[in-house]
Amino acid sequence: xxxxxxxxxxxxxxxxxxxxxxxxxxxxxxxxxxxxxxxxxxxxxxxxxxxxxxxxxxxxxxxxxxxxxxxxxxxxxxxxxxxxxxxxxxxxxxxxxxxxxxxxxxxxxxxxxxxxxxxxxxxxxxxxxxxxxxxxxxxxxxxxxxxxxxxxxxxxxxxxxxxxxxxxxxxxxxxxxxxxxxxxxxxxxxxxxxxxxxxxxxxxxxxxxxxxxxxxxxxxxxxxxxxxxxxxxxxxxxxxxxxxxxxxxxxxxxxxxxxxxxxxxxxxxxxxxxxxxxxxxxxxxxxxxxxxxxxxxxxxxxxxxxxxxxxxxxxxxxxxxxxxxxxxxxxxxxxxxxxxxxxxxxxxxxxxxxxxxxxxxxxxxxxxxxxxxxxxxxxxxxxxxxxxxxxxxxxxxxxxxxxxxxxxxxxxxxxxxxxxxxxxxxxxxxxxxxxxxxxxxxxxxxxxxxxxxxxxxxxxxxxxxxxxxxxxxxxxxxxxxxxxxxxxxxxxxxxxxxxxxxxxxxxxxxxxxxxxxxxxxxxxxxxxxxxxxxxxxxxxxxxxxxxxxxxxxxxxxxxxxxxxxxxxxxxxxxxxxxxxxxxxxxxxxxxxxxxxxxxxxxxxxxxxxxxxxxxxxxxx
Amino acid sequence: xxxxxxxxxxxxxxxxxxxxxxxxxxxxxxxxxxxxxxxxxxxxxxxxxxxxxxxxxxxxxxxxxxxxxxxxxxxxxxxxxxxxxxxxxxxxxxxxxxxxxxxxxxxxxxxxxxxxxxxxxxxxxxxxxxxxxxxxxxxxxxxxxx
Numbered sequence: 001x002x003x004x005x006x007x008x009x010x011x012x013x014x015x016x017x018x019x020x021x022x023x024x025x026x027x028x029x030x031x032x033x034x035x036x037x038x039x040x041x042x043x044x045x046x047x048x049x050x051x052x053x054x055x056x057x058x059x060x061x062x063x064x065x066x067x068x069x070x071x072x073x074x075x076x077x078x079x080x081x082x083x084x085x086x087x088x089x090x091x092x093x094x095x096x097x098x099x100x101x102x103x104x105x106x107x108x109x110x111x112x113x114x115x116x117x118x119x120x121x122x123x124x125x126x127x128x129x130x131x132x133x134x135x136x137x138x139x140x141x142x143x144x145x146x147x148x149x150x151x152x153x154x155x156x157x158x159x160x161x162x163x164x165x166x167x168x169x170x171x172x173x174x175x176x177x178x179x180x181x182x183x184x185x186x187x188x189x190x191x192x193x194x195x196x197x198x199x200x201x202x203x204x205x206x207x208x209x210x211x212x213x214x215x216x217x218x219x220x221x222x223x224x225x226x227x228x229x230x231x232x233x234x235x236x237x238x239x240x241x242x243x244x245x246x247x248x249x250x251x252x253x254x255x256x257x258x259x260x261x262x263x264x265x266x267x268x269x270x271x272x273x274x275x276x277x278x279x280x281x282x283x284x285x286x287x288x289x290x291x292x293x294x295x296x297x298x299x300x301x302x303x304x305x306x307x308x309x310x311x312x313x314x315x316x317x318x319x320x321x322x323x324x325x326x327x328x329x330x331x332x333x334x335x336x337x338x339x340x341x342x343x344x345x346x347x348x349x350x351x352x353x354x355x356x357x358x359x360x361x362x363x364x365x366x367x368x369x370x371x372x373x374x375x376x377x378x379x380x381x382x383x384x385x386x387x388x389x390x391x392x393x394x395x396x397x398x399x400x401x402x403x404x405x406x407x408x409x410x411x412x413x414x415x416x417x418x419x420x421x422x423x424x425x426x427x428x429x430x431x432x433x434x435x436x437x438x439x440x441x442x443x444x445x446x447x448x449x450x451x452x453x454x455x456x457x458x459x460x461x462x463x464x465x466x467x468x469x470x471x472x473x474x475x476x477x478x479x480x481x482x483x484x485x486x487x488x489x490x491x492x493x494x495x496x497x498x499x500x501x502x503x504x505x506x507x508x509x510x511x512x513x514x515x516x517x518x519x520x521x522x523x524x525x526x527x528x529x530x531x532x533x534x535x536x537x538x539x540x541x542x543x544x545x546x547x548x549x550x551x552x553x554x555x556x557x558x559x560x561x562x563x564x565x566x567x568x569x570x571x572x573x574x575x576x577x578x579x580x581x582x583x584x585x586x587x588x589x590x591x592x593x594x595x596x597x598x599x600x601x602x603x604x605x606x607x608x609x610x611x612x613x614x615x616x617x618x619x620x
Numbered sequence: 621x622x623x624x625x626x627x628x629x630x631x632x633x634x635x636x637x638x639x640x641x642x643x644x645x646x647x648x649x650x651x652x653x654x655x656x657x658x659x660x661x662x663x664x665x666x667x668x669x670x671x672x673x674x675x676x677x678x679x680x681x682x683x684x685x686x687x688x689x690x691x692x693x694x695x696x697x698x699x700x701x702x703x704x705x706x707x708x709x710x711x712x713x714x715x716x717x718x719x720x721x722x723x724x725x726x727x728x729x730x731x732x733x734x735x736x737x738x739x740x741x742x743x744x745x746x747x748x749x750x751x752x753x754x755x756x757x758x759x760x761x762x763x764x765x766x
Contacts (some may be wrong), residue, residue: 227710342630349634353641360645364653375656377674382652386644393637504689554713563713582710583689590689592710 003063006051007141010092013044013099014131017124024121035106038120041127042099042106049096052140053083061151064142065089071153071559073530081164082154087287087303088140090167094283095130097168097175098123101203105179111199118186119179126178129310137303153559156531162221170214170241174279176207177244180251181276184269185318188325194258197265200272201255202617207275208248209613215241216606227565227580229594231494231602234380239362240282243355247275250351252616253344256477266322267348273318278355280311285362338411340404343397350394357386388440395447398484399454402477403462413461420457424450435497444492451485473619480612487605493598501593513577513593517541521549523589531555533566536581536589540570552579552591573600654724660700669727675703676722684717696723696733707735714740 016037023032055063056079059072069086070079084093102123108116134140180203187196218241223231232238251271254264288304361378368376403412411417428446432438455478459465463474472479501513509520521537535553542548552568568579575597582590656674657666666673680702683695690709694717695702705723715721715738725735 227713342626345630346633346637350637353638357641357645361649364649376653377656378649378653382648385648385652386641389644390637390641502690565713580710583686583692585686585689588689590710 002051002054002058002060003141003143006048006055007139009044009051010048010095010131010141011135013041013048014128014135016041016044017127017131020124021121021128034117034120038106038124039103041124042103045096045099045127049083049092052089052092053080056080056083059151061148062144063140064144065140067144067148067151069154070151071530072150073559074154074159075529077161077164078154078159081158084167085154085158086140088134088138090171091130091134091138091287092140093168093171094175095127095134097171098127098130098178101176101179102127105203108199111195112190115186115190115196118189119182122182122185123178126182126314129313133303133306133310137306153557156555156557156560156562156564157225159530159557160221160225162217163225166214166217166221169210169217173207173209173211173214174241174244174282176203176210177248177272177276177279180204180207180272181314181318184272185321188269188321197255197258197268200268201252201258204248204251204255204272204275205613205617208245208252209610209617211241211245211248212606212613213610215245216603216610220603223599224567224569225564227567229498229500229567229578229580229592229596231599234361234383236362237282237286239358239383240278240285243358243362244275244278244282246351246355246358247271247278250348250355251275253351254348257341257344264345269322271348273315273322274352274355277311277315277318278359280307280314284308284311338404338409340401340406343401343404347394347397347401350390354387354390357390358383361386392443392447395451395484395488398481399447399451402455402481403458413457416457416461417454420453421450424453438496441492441496444488444496448485448488448492451488452482455479455481455485469618472615476612476615476619479615480609483605483608483612485605486601486608490598490601490603490605494596494602497597499595501595503591503593504588505591506588513595516577520589520591528555530559531557534581535566536568536579536591538568538579540577550577550579552581554581571600574598576600656722658698659696659703660698662701662703667727669729672724672726674722674724675733677702677720679715679717679719679721681717696721703733704731705733705735707738709738711738712740716740 020032020034020037020041052063052065054060055066056070057076059066059070059079061067061070065086065088066082069089070082074082082089084090102120105123106116106120180200183196183200183203187200190196215238218238219231222228222233251268254268254271257264258268284304284307287307361382364378365376368374400411400417405412425446428442428449432442432445435441459475459478463471465471503509503511505511505520507520507522511518511520517540519539519541521539524535524537526533526535533553533555535551538550538552540548540550548570550568550570551566553566555564555566556562557564565580568581570577570579575595576599578594578596580592580594582592584590654672654674655666656676658677659675662675675696677696677698680695680697683693683697683702685693687693692707692711694705694707696705697703705725706728707723707725719740722739723733723735724737724739725733728734
């Protein structure tokens with residue numbers, strides 16, 4: 001029953017949007033309750049999504065999608081998360097997020113009515129395309145033709161609280177660029193240059209903040225769930241999310257420029273189209289099954305072709321409008337050698353180059369396979385040795401950019417900065433010789449700490465410290481950069497200074513890593529609701545009679561006959577001690593231990609970026 | 621400095637950066653890719669000791685051998701030819717005899733492949749698209765796999 005309601009409301013939602021489009025362009029109706037219809041369509045899409053969720057919660061196995069991806073003895077949170085833990089459901093989530101964005105956008109004030117309508121019509125057009133995709137190729141409301149009492153279960157890897165919220169937040173980021181795209185296209189049509197940029201800024205900040213959160217959640221999940229000890233693998237799906245993130249960052253930065261009198265409108269429009277194109281392209285790569293990864297649910301060529309078609313329509317339409325429509329007013333940009341505008345331009349160019357580099361590495365295997373039928377894989381080293389060097393000049397620029405002036409070549413307090421930089425370089429050099437010297441480690445730590453120091457100097461020397469909201473809004477760009485600096489230090493240390501140990505242990509064995517004494521206490525097995533767990537317990541003697549316990553092990557899921565690894569992690573502020581339980585022979589267990597220094601800095605840095613994203617949204 | 625000259629400098633900087641990026645990409649693409657084969661595709665033209673590559677296929681039945689709790693021997697097959705593999709470390713959770721796996725590493729001699737990493741298929745019905753195509757061609761294709 002709920003499936004029927006879901007399907008019908010989805011079809012009605014698409015129908016309403018279709019009606020709006022043809023009534024506007026063919027029949028040219030006036031007096032249409034336009035906003036009412038848009039909101040109704042959004043709510044119907046939402047209803048359809050909740051109907052599917054309801055089918056999952058009550059384990060309604062007469063729905064084929066629920067039967068394939070759920071099981072009745074699963075905790076409630078994974079029943080809900082199961083809604084988007086499969087191809088069909090996740091596409092419905094995509095549409096739902098699109099509708100929610102349209103819904104909220106329809107309430108925006110201080111913007112002209114005709115402009116708002118054009119934007120929402122473009123949104124409706126995107127809604128129709130993806131709606132047809134869902135209904136025709138990936139319908140989540142199909143009826144199960146046989147009667148069954150039990151479902152096939154959700155992939156155990158996905159049964160994790162972090163991963164339950166990862167897709168909705170990530171989609172809120174991806175799909176948020178649809179509204180930025182629609183605003184830009186509408187802006188081109190309407191030829192009103194100033195107001196729409198402010199609106200676009202707000203929405204692109206919202207999407208970027210969500211995307212940051214979504215990527216970070218996925219990465220954190222990979223870190224503690226996959227049991228490989230790393231948090232980024234340059235997996236195609238990760239790359240696909242990183243591309244719109246970097247392009248979106250470029251967009252947010254160029255939208256900052258509109259506070260001055262100069263505006264690079266065409267560039268901004270280009271970036272908005274690029275961001276949404278990359279989002280759709282990512283959806284295509286992941287959903288078509290061309291790439292193999294945890295995220296590709298099923299390979300069905302008709303789906304791939306359909307999304308590719310949508311991708312070409314959206315990208316083609318966007319760039320065509322972009323080329324044909326000239327914005328009316330065109331300010332010339334005041335580019336000086338080292339003023340704010342030129343710093344932002346260089347930073348934008350770097351980000352676009354980085355995006356293209358990642359894109360090339362991601363689709364290179366596909367191109368090679370099509371061209372000469374050889375299969376290759378481009379691994380992490382390619383990305384590390386191209387993307388990082390490209391970003392380094394940008395990072396250097398970032399540390400000083402916020403204090404550059406718009407109009408002149410002068411830098412405030414330039415002597416102070418030079419002195420601080422020299423002092424810091426010497427300090428980092430001494431520190432890195434004291435540890436083990438590593439060129440990348442040195443560069444990373446220097447850049448990271450320099451960004452933090454320069455931003456702090458800028459905060460204290462350029463503004464009067466006050467404890468009110470306005471002050472936090474003014475220093476916000478610096479705060480965001482401090483977050484990046486912290487994250488850079490974390491990324492550098494955790495990849496350059498990490499160390500690995502391997503042990504063969506019996507229960508009761510004692511061993512030492514650096515100066516930490518560890519006891520392998522025992523192995524324990526337990527029956528949980530929907531899995532059996534095997535845990536090795538380790539006790540840490542941290543001195544001062546402080547003893548901590550961590551557990552590393554495996555879970556066995558009888559429904560899908562799968563085993564998942566559960567890493568045990570001891571979090572300390574300056575390092576993570578990461579335990580992976582391996583195989584066993586003659587009561588000896590293989591244990592791999594990774595020491596990952598300063599991993600917590602990465603998450604802290606990301607949290608600061610998200611915080612400043614939120615603050616930036618509140619600023620007009 | 622005139623405004624024009626400053627702009628020229630900026631354009632030059634941009635071009636230099638783009639050039640540097642292109643050089644980086646070209647240089648790295650050649651060094652950091654690994655080719656993918658199935659066991660029967662390995663022949664004299666692409667075989668070389670110590671060359672990094674990926675091999676995909678099935679873990680042969682009754683070939684798995686645990687030497688210690690962290691070192692393993694098994695064979696990867698595509699039903700035409702099989703290759704002996706050694707691996708040190710922790711095998712992925714989904715690694716099982718008779719199931720699909722992709723190994724990355726290099727040949728240490730003419731017959732033994734030393735895997736530095738092992739990837740197993742992600743779920744019951746999952747199979748990398750590239751292996752799937754080959755297995756369909758060789759006729760060793762289980763309908764159960766999607």
